[in-house]
Every structure is written in structure tokens, then in C-alpha cells.
Amino acid sequence: SHSINLAVIPGDGIGQEVVAQGLKILAAVLPQDVKLETEEYDFGAKRYRATGETLTDADLASLKKHDAILLGAIGDPSVPSGVLERGFLLKLRFAFDHHVNLRPSKLLPGVATPLAGQPAIDFVVVREGTEGPYTGNGGTIRKGTPHEVATEVSVNTAFGVERVVRDAFARAQARPRKKLTLVHKNNVLTFAGHLWTDTFDKVAQEFPEVTTDYLHVDAATIFLVTDPARFDVIVTDNLFGDIITDLAAAVSGGIGVAASGNINPSGEFPSMFEPVHGSAPDIAGQGKADPTATVLSVALLLRHLGYEAEAARVEEAVAADLTERGDAARTTDQIGDALAARVAS
Amino acid sequence: SHSINLAVIPGDGIGQEVVAQGLKILAAVLPQDVKLETEEYDFGAKRYRATGETLTDADLASLKKHDAILLGAIGDPSVPSGVLERGFLLKLRFAFDHHVNLRPSKLLPGVATPLAGQPAIDFVVVREGTEGPYTGNGGTIRKGTPHEVATEVSVNTAFGVERVVRDAFARAQARPRKKLTLVHKNNVLTFAGHLWTDTFDKVAQEFPEVTTDYLHVDAATIFLVTDPARFDVIVTDNLFGDIITDLAAAVSGGIGVAASGNINPSGEFPSMFEPVHGSAPDIAGQGKADPTATVLSVALLLRHLGYEAEAARVEEAVAADLTERGDAARTTDQIGDALAARVAS
Ligand SMILES: CC(C)[C@H](C(=O)O)[C@@H](O)C(=O)O
Ligand SMILES: CC(C)[C@H](C(=O)O)[C@@H](O)C(=O)O
Numbered sequence: 095s096h097s098i099n100l101a102v103i104p105g106d107g108i109g110q111e112v113v114a115q116g117l118k119i120l121a122a123v124l125p126q127d128v129k130l131e132t133e134e135y136d137f138g139a140k141r142y143r144a145t146g147e148t149l150t151d152a153d154l155a156s157l158k159k160h161d162a163i164l165l166g167a168i169g170d171p172s173v174p175s176g177v178l179e180r181g182f183l184l185k186l187r188f189a190f191d192h193h194v195n196l197r198p199s200k201l202l203p204g205v206a207t208p209l210a211g212q213p214a215i216d217f218v219v220v221r222e223g224t225e226g227p228y229t230g231n232g233g234t235i236r237k238g239t240p241h242e243v244a245t246e247v248s249v250n251t252a253f254g255v256e257r258v259v260r261d262a263f264a265r266a267q268a269r270p271r272k273k274l275t276l277v278h279k280n281n282v283l284t285f286a287g288h289l290w291t292d293t294f295d296k297v298a299q300e301f302p303e304v305t306t307d308y309l310h311v312d313a314a315t316i317f318l319v320t321d322p323a324r325f326d327v328i329v330t331d332n333l334f335g336d337i338i339t340d341l342a343a344a345v346s347g348g349i350g351v352a353a354s355g356n357i358n359p360s361g362e363f364p365s366m367f368e369p370v371h372g373s374a375p376d377i378a379g380q381g382k383a384d385p386t387a388t389v390l391s392v393a394l395l396l397r398h399l400g401y402e403a404e405a406a407r408v409e410e411a412v413a414a415d416l417t418e419r420g421d422a423a424r425t426t427d428q429i430g431d432a433l434a435a436r437v438a439s
Numbered sequence: 440s441h442s443i444n445l446a447v448i449p450g451d452g453i454g455q456e457v458v459a460q461g462l463k464i465l466a467a468v469l470p471q472d473v474k475l476e477t478e479e480y481d482f483g484a485k486r487y488r489a490t491g492e493t494l495t496d497a498d499l500a501s502l503k504k505h506d507a508i509l510l511g512a513i514g515d516p517s518v519p520s521g522v523l524e525r526g527f528l529l530k531l532r533f534a535f536d537h538h539v540n541l542r543p544s545k546l547l548p549g550v551a552t553p554l555a556g557q558p559a560i561d562f563v564v565v566r567e568g569t570e571g572p573y574t575g576n577g578g579t580i581r582k583g584t585p586h587e588v589a590t591e592v593s594v595n596t597a598f599g600v601e602r603v604v605r606d607a608f609a610r611a612q613a614r615p616r617k618k619l620t621l622v623h624k625n626n627v628l629t630f631a632g633h634l635w636t637d638t639f640d641k642v643a644q645e646f647p648e649v650t651t652d653y654l655h656v657d658a659a660t661i662f663l664v665t666d667p668a669r670f671d672v673i674v675t676d677n678l679f680g681d682i683i684t685d686l687a688a689a690v691s692g693g694i695g696v697a698a699s700g701n702i703n704p705s706g707e708f709p710s711m712f713e714p715v716h717g718s719a720p721d722i723a724g725q726g727k728a729d730p731t732a733t734v735l736s737v738a739l740l741l742r743h744l745g746y747e748a749e750a751a752r753v754e755e756a757v758a759a760d761l762t763e764r765g766d767a768a769r770t771t772d773q774i775g776d777a778l779a780a781r782v783a784s
Contacts, residue, residue, distance in 0.1 A: 283591045
């Protein structure tokens, strides 16, 4: 279709600032004949404090009408830990069946990394998004007493594991190196480990060109700092994916440049795109936030909606900007303007 | 007492080689009047293949008689993943209530790190060792069918969390910086997260001199590569501890130098000391293994048994050896001999 009907959720803290730049770049890169419609939603800490609501059924029904969602960041110190995470972010991922959580890591020339020797980093993590220890299963008995017991249940289904593993194989197949690494902890978490490993081995038969590899999650963190170049595509569960993608972001330029997509591949629900970073209340409203991660999330959004050439243009603009920027500190707005100018030209 | 009755479990792969060096250093550092008795146990892949046994009740009864246990490494590609981990390593940790899993990280001068700029790293992770997702709770239904469901249950008790948190506070209190960081994921794993956070805050009252800090596990991996100097003591659950200590080892000199103690503080059961690395079958039997991690585990063993001066001598010998070694490749035996000479002088 020649229109994009986008839900925009700026959220809290720096979310507002970075999303504004993301929209600027989106408007600049889209062809003239594509109509961009946006609707802004006020989800986040402010609305929660005012109404006690995080995400209602009516909200979900309204969001569902859009082609995609662009999110800034959700979270504020004024709200107890877990309320907005479970009540908004995870609720949305589960409600819209965002089972493919896509997190690319690419160390661009000129970008600082804490690693010595600027290794070649270019991989993508396919994190499962709707199962594992994120389901909210579990509970507490005898709370606040010396006999309290709290459990967390990781739920893994053949259906859920197979679809994300197959998605990851297809992505590996489409990349030049065609390599897929399964990350789990199958020597300790043997129930879930068997399901993940057996499913991985089964689906591998359908992709004979893809080279496969297995790493325990602890070993994976070692290779992410000693030999990140070994990775091409990684598939992993929800919690391991959460952990290794923050580490991956740190080694490949920091969370200032880490993008992500919460994807519902069937298209039954709109997919959501967001920077990996949080709302950073300490620097909010000061024009200090780096909008690059949001802009790269916009590239993922464009690719998801079929605008491959535009996605590539955004990514090239970011790469050129990071390589050619001087030492001068730039405001959020200045970075956005520079990127908008690059994609428009 | 003026004797040490040590159980020695060389195990598989390079375990044999590194344990031999550990014992060499132990013999060299102990005062003449301390009688060192050792009994070797043949646990591991070879025995499992021959007998199908990993660790019997009789084995446990025999091990229990010792003052401490020194372990090399357990694991071999010939044994399916999980069999020796769950059947031996974890069984022993649980049977002997090794609830304090101590893993120090110190970047010594002259030691290579994948991080740029040689940051100052000197912290210790206190990993819970008997709860969390390591309990083997969970199960599988409809195995091998498209309707398989596999669960893993993380079990957390007030008793288990409080004792390890208190141990960590005491360790932080005894260090110059007196800083303790709780690592969890309390915004998502809210049941276990509340228990850990509330217990941490409660025990903190008893240690007013200790500065406290909280990090989500994903954020902790970022700081471990961007600012490891910020850490002094970290306390965390079994699985998060597994993951971050491998990363911590990687940034502070590699798993060739990472030591660990599986400690039962009450002394009801013998504590076990082992290098963090595995059996490395690819280099086994070639004299290529670095025994340093085992030797540093011997230092932890000495300290645990009250030989503080000897523990410090071993650590100083390792530091000097790492600083002064030349570029020449040394065999396992040569490194052991060099360290033995240093501690004896
Ligand atoms: C905020 C939190 C719920 C979230 C997660 O754990 O998935 C975040 O860390 C992320 O990685 O997107
Ligand atoms: C081998 C495995 C069971 C073990 C663990 O996960 O605890 C290891 O990784 C470790 O860290 O000691």
C-alpha cells in the first residue's frame, strides 16, 4: 500500500526526544507518494500516575489498527520496578504475539567499542519474545516471612520454539555467511534445553546450507568479548536474549546505537520497533540523548513494511554520520537534522 | 588442626594436568608441620562410561569425611550434555549445600584483557549455589510432539536468599571499598525479584557501612565491559551468577586464571574448589593447559581452611609469575614448577 499508518509511543524520559528524530528521518526518507499518517499515544509513567492504567483492552484494539508501532522508551523512577515493564512493555509483546525480537549488532567504522582492536562485528540476535521466564508464571507463598518461597516458571512450547528457530534459520540462509548459533544452557536447564536443541537440530535439516553451532549462554558471553566476529545469526530464548543483546550492544557501539524490532511475522498484529536503551531520566529533556538507536529502529520498521531501499538509505546515512562526525558534541536535534539531510539527498 | 585431609577429583580432559599442579603448589606452600593427606577419586566421564555411575550415596559419604575438595574439571563430549553436569557437579553442590559460590575477578598487571585500556578490575561475585533455575524443577509433557511443553522452575526461598545475601554483605564489609551490588532482573522476574530485593534491603540495615547498588542482569553485562572498576562485591542468583562470572573471567584475564570456591560456610560439609574453566578436551594431554586457575582455587581453599598467609603467598606468586613471565610458551608443568618455586622461597 502507498500509505503507512503508524502508532507512535514516545513514552517516558528521552523517549519523546528520540522519537521526534525518528519521525523526522521517516518523513525525509519516504517517497513523496507514500502517505505517512501517525497517531500518538500517551502510554507510560505519566498516564499511569494519572489514571493507574498501563495498557487497556481498548488501547490494544486501537493500536491493532496501525501498520506498525514506533516506541521511544517506557519507564520512570516514580513507578515501582516491574509495573510498566510487565503492565505495558511485556503485555504489548505478548498481546501482539511479537515472538521474533530482532536485535542486530554491527560495529561501524569510527564507533567506539570497549573492546581492544576494533573487531569486525556484524551479527543479529533473534530473541524469542513470548515465552521462557517472561510469561509471568510463578508466584509467592508466605510473602514477607522467613518461609517465603518465590518461583518463576520458564514456559517453552514446541510451537513457540519451532517458529522462532525457523525464522532464525531463514535469516541465516539469507545472509552471506549463513551461520546460525543456538545459545542456551542445555546442560543445566535440561527440560527446556532438550526442546530447544532437538527443535534446532530438526529444523536444521530444512536448511542444509546453514552452518550450525551451539554455545552455552555463559560461554556465549565470553565469545562476545573475545571473538564477536564468530557470530552471524544467534537464536536464543527470551531471557538469554535479553542478557546477551545488552552485552552485544555494549561491544558494538553502546546502547546509543542499538535498535530492535518486536516482530509478528504473520502480520496479524502490528510489529513494534524501539531502541534497546531505556528512558534515561537522568539526561531527559536536555537534548543530550543520541537518537541513532531510534533511527536504526526506523530502518528495521521500513524493512519490515517492505521499504528495503529506504531502510538501506537510513542505515547508510547512520554509518556515514558516525564515520564522518567530528569530535564536537551534538544535540539530539542536530544529530536528527544531519541524518535527515543525508537520507533526503 | 595441623593436617589437611583433601579429596582430589582430577576429572576429565585437562582436569588431570591442572590438578597435579595445584597439588604441587599446595605441598610447596604448606608449613612443614602441616600434614597433607590426599585421596583421589575417579569421578567423571571415564567412570560414567564404565559403570553408568556419576555420584552415589556411598561416594558422598566418603567425600564428606574430607576437610575440602579440589576438583579439576568434569565433562567429555562422549557423555550427553547434562548427564555429568546434573548427575555429578550440581548433585555435589546441592548435596553438600554449597550455597556460596565465590568467584573473584582481578585483572593482574601484564595480563591480557579483551578490553581496551586495561581497566582496574578487582571484584568478587557471590553466586547463590543451591537454588534458582538450577534445582532441576520443571518437566516436559508430550515430548517429541508438536505439542511439547517444557518448563524450568526457578525456586527461591527466604532462607536460601537471606543466607547468601548476608554472606555477601559480610564480605563487602571486610573489603576496603565496602560496596555491594545486587544483580537480578526484578522488573520482569517479579516474584523472585521481590524476594531478592526485599531481603537485600532488609539485610542492608545490619551493614550500615556498606554502600549498596542494584543492577538488572542485562545492564550488569554492559558495565562489566564498559566500567568493571565500578564493582566491588556482587551478589546474585545461581543462573545470573553463572552467566556474569564467565563474562567477568573473560574481561579479567580469561578463564585460564578464573578460580572458584563452592562453599558451605557452616563447615557441615566440605567445601569444593575448582577452576571456572571446563575440561577442554581439544587440548587435553598435551601439556598446554594453564594451571593458574587451579592454583588460584588452591589459594581460596587455603583461605577457607584458615591458612590466610599461605593463601596470600600463592596469590602473590601467581601475580608475580603473570607479570614477569616472558613471551615464551610454557607447558602446564613449567608453569606449575615456576609457581612452586615462588611459593617455596
Ligand atoms: C524493560 C524490560 C522489560 C526489557 C526486557 O527485559 O525485555 C528490556 O530489558 C529489553 O531488553 O527490551
Ligand atoms: C558445568 C555447569 C553445570 C556449571 C554451572 O552452570 O554452574 C559451570 O558453567 C560453572 O559455572 O561452574
